[in-house]
Amino acid sequence: MISGISGKVQSIGTDWITIQTSGGVSYYVAATAQTLSHHQVGSLANLLTHLIVREDQLSLYGFASQDELRFFQKLISISGVGPRMALSILNAGPVQQIQKAIAGGDLAILTTISGVGKKTAERILVELKNQIEISTGDDSGSDSEDLLAALTQLGYNAYEVRRIAMEIPTNLSTEDRIKYALQLLSK
Numbered sequence: 001m002i003s004g005i006s007g008k009v010q011s012i013g014t015d016w017i018t019i020q021t022s023g024g025v026s027y028y029v030a031a032t033a034q035t036l037s038h039h040q041v042g043s044l045a046n047l048l049t050h051l052i053v054r055e056d057q058l059s060l061y062g063f064a065s066q067d068e069l070r071f072f073q074k075l076i077s078i079s080g081v082g083p084r085m086a087l088s089i090l091n092a093g094p095v096q097q098i099q100k101a102i103a104g105g106d107l108a109i110l111t112t113i114s115g116v117g118k119k120t121a122e123r124i125l126v127e128l129k130n131q132i133e134i135s136t137g138d139d140s141g142s143d144s145e146d147l148l149a150a151l152t153q154l155g156y157n158a159y160e161v162r163r164i165a166m167e168i169p170t171n172l173s174t175e176d177r178i179k180y181a182l183q184l185l186s187k
């Protein structure tokens with residue numbers, strides 16, 4: 001199994017990166033937006049990987065952190081969750097926030113992700129709820145989820161919304177938090 005890849009970034013797409021190793025071989029690696037955001041064409045990349053072997057293809061998935069890789073592996077172990085859906089789930093935000101939502105039984109987070117229906121979201125909650133370790137920290141809970149739901153319904157990417165959510169003051173009403181988020185997203 002290929003557990004990692006290092007080399008020069010040749011090209012980057014919306015959900016993939018091509019890395020040329022020192023041996024001259026280029027690899028196409030599917031990755032999350034968060035992983036891709038750390039790299040530029042021409043820079044050196046060092047990714048942890050997971051290889052999926054199918055009858056008709058080999059697919060390589062890359063991750064910037066061990067947490068992302070382990071969570072991806074937990075997700076694809078669930079019946080009905082393939083590697084592409086697992087990447088979509090990881091694109092919904094930082095791993096810790098997604099895990100916190102799952103541990104809290106928050107079905108709404110998962111159902112806002114494209115391709116994840118209610119039954120699949122319920123299956124993910126049931127199978128992963130007791131497997132996830134959550135670090136304690138301050139979080140605004142349902143206010144953040146209201147913000148996420150409102151902005152994803154307006155067409156914003158869940159990952160981008162979660163990324164800017166950390167910059168929004170928590171002492172504002174939900175309506176004011178949405179206005180503040182819209183200002184940040186328009187920049």
